[in-house]
Amino acid sequence: MEKDKAVLSWNEGKIKTLIVETLRGLSQVLLIENAISGMIILLAITIASYKLAIIAFISSLIGTLVAQKGRADGDGLSKGLFGYNSVLTGLALFMFLSGPNDWIIALFGAAAAAILTAVMMFWMRNTKIPILTAPYILLTWSMLLVSYRLKSFQLSQDLVPQSLAHWKLNIKGEINWIEGAVSGLSQIFFIDHTAAGVLLFAAVIVAGWRYALFAVLGNVIALFTAYWLGGEHTLIYEGHYGYNAILAAIAAAYVFRDKKGGIPHLLSGIIAAFLTVPLTASLDTWLMPYGLPALTMPFVFTTWIILLVRKVLPGL
């Protein structure tokens, strides 16, 4: 309550800055620093579910406020870098938990994500490798597993632990290629809604045509690679393989483009998107006994490896 009052006592400029940073936090989920994109993303989520949109906005706000109150170092705050992990954590916990307390736990998670973001930024400072969505992933996995031991955390029925010994891979079924074309981008925000998918694409175009190009490219490569390597058809068209590929393609080909020599950026993005497919399959298996989703970990691992390769193998 005191924090609310403090916010109100600020002058208008400060509130405006806070809103802009919060919206940038939303856009940073797609590696974009653009408040307009953030607003369109928020609109897209609202179409799919207004509750989810509220969680997303408040999560980004909480992340930004925590970093501001904590006096986080550098210019990450104004770029929205303390918002995106909070947005994703809030959304994931709200989606994968059920029961009356899920939104409280989600917002608590959003605050914790901002803190973990600051900690990991410091921790990985010397490597000069970005933390990406690692704080969100580690925190969400840990918080979802709490549900097995504390009654107030209720896990959604979708997450089912399975023994590898009893697992049978069944890839049968038609692929809905049209649904596949838009589902990848929506999956990042845990939504499954065609109009929302189109709006998310608009958010990407606003930020620059290159973002849009690599998003499409990443998704297409993931669809065909996963099909070619024999992934489960329902997972493919639901965007299960697409969302990590989109993020990895954008990251490798455009956002972290400090590349000199070696293979061109476009090829780099294609390779990144391709690699996320087996990595997603591998991580799905590692997590199967725990019933946890891979989230954006394949994107994180792929991007880290691509960025490190540029450092150590400049000829590639």
Next chain:
Amino acid sequence: MEKDKAVLSWNEGKIKTLIVETLRGLSQVLLIENAISGMIILLAITIASYKLAIIAFISSLIGTLVAQKGRADGDGLSKGLFGYNSVLTGLALFMFLSGPNDWIIALFGAAAAAILTAVMMFWMRNTKIPILTAPYILLTWSMLLVSYRLKSFQLSQDLVPQSLAHWKLNIKGEINWIEGAVSGLSQIFFIDHTAAGVLLFAAVIVAGWRYALFAVLGNVIALFTAYWLGGEHTLIYEGHYGYNAILAAIAAAYVFRDKKGGIPHLLSGIIAAFLTVPLTASLDTWLMPYGLPALTMPFVFTTWIILLVRKVLPGL
């Protein structure tokens, strides 16, 4: 045998120093550097089980001797910093293994713990974050799992691997709040004995009233948080959630108190104790397929995060 002779040939002063360092090693389990506290702890363990007390003392002695013989760097030796991981490893292996060889394996583990302590201290030197009980935990987990493949390691019947798929959380049953009040401190040493619990509290008071204050505070917060979040009632009053909270509260609020500005130490200790509860629940789940206990890992993670937050978010 040669080592024994060498010890005897020392002058009295050297033996006295060795005993003091060994007792300090015992007290460092509770983050205390005080030989008197160490002696009272030894007495408390003796009341519960004289065998356990012998293992605890010899483990600390072995840890100290290994570090001394190895010429470990710095002043850690005189502070007892090479004893506490050995004490805990010796106790844990003795408790969780059975069969005729358990004490040999326990003492071998104590020696290995001192070596791993030195290695991890070096490894984490640049982070300026203390290793806490991490060597003990990693070593004990690894050594307990040996029992599934080598006949001479016999696991206690208490440690049962369980599939998450078949796990049902049952929190029913009365809570014995009085037992809960003393069980937390004893659980650190794997004992379950009221008089011993009271003596351990005396060991804490001797070291300073602030230690005692934060020990009580940590335990109370863990009891109520675990109850409020819906933990299993038997686990709660047996101190399962309390012991990590006690250590985290002492560490965050008192031992590592190089805090300037931000939230006060007391609040910092309360938050630390609170955080250990969901972290304990999460770690219990991660380890369920292996049937391993969380040991003091929730305390380690919580304290590391709190200390890193102080560095990177000075406003918190």
Next chain:
Amino acid sequence: MEKDKAVLSWNEGKIKTLIVETLRGLSQVLLIENAISGMIILLAITIASYKLAIIAFISSLIGTLVAQKGRADGDGLSKGLFGYNSVLTGLALFMFLSGPNDWIIALFGAAAAAILTAVMMFWMRNTKIPILTAPYILLTWSMLLVSYRLKSFQLSQDLVPQSLAHWKLNIKGEINWIEGAVSGLSQIFFIDHTAAGVLLFAAVIVAGWRYALFAVLGNVIALFTAYWLGGEHTLIYEGHYGYNAILAAIAAAYVFRDKKGGIPHLLSGIIAAFLTVPLTASLDTWLMPYGLPALTMPFVFTTWIILLVRKVLPGL
């Protein structure tokens, strides 16, 4: 195809250098830098299976070419340090996968191993600890698990995930000590063939009698330690405990011999070989729910610990 032409257009000297580096890559699997040893190793693999030998040679070649094309730093290339992880990854994937695509995946893995080798070398540069076979292990584990989700990866029937809850240790059965004497060295290359084992030993002798001494010593210690601690008899004589001990003994006692003072090299090698046995047992258990083999991870962990101990505890 373009690469092939480029290779042919080189002058003879460059091709010769490439072949020598490729053979050194094969010998580096045994921590040896010697093209003659590499050639004998290739011959030994050929005796057991010519297909496996082709995979081994091409994998080493691919690893070397990737590092060359990527302009890897330092003199690792000429020493064959970009070949051995590729050799092992190629062999392991070819052995543990089945189906028509296994050799394509194996060679893709060999290229990825060289890249991961460069990344991990950079990443661990400051620790001054060698990466050993860590890239191979992490990559092979990850790629084997892909088989549970993508149809084109077909896992061999040998790798069966098992719940710890249903596991019964059965150590009954005779030990074939003679088979045990030669199986350790062959296991490193996933082969089980007496004449091949003898040839591998010749490859070791060519590199120096000390290599041979520590290989024998490591194997003998592993056989007796595993028997004494109660390991499964079939695993013991098949070399399951021996191959890590051989590598660890060679590494600790001879290859990384920058030791001053403390216990002598010979004892250091004996301790290393001994430690790999419980470590193998522990890792086998950790990986049991995933049905993954421990590969050479016990050797990696043991050697890392021994090398770090020399830094931090110079008296040992």
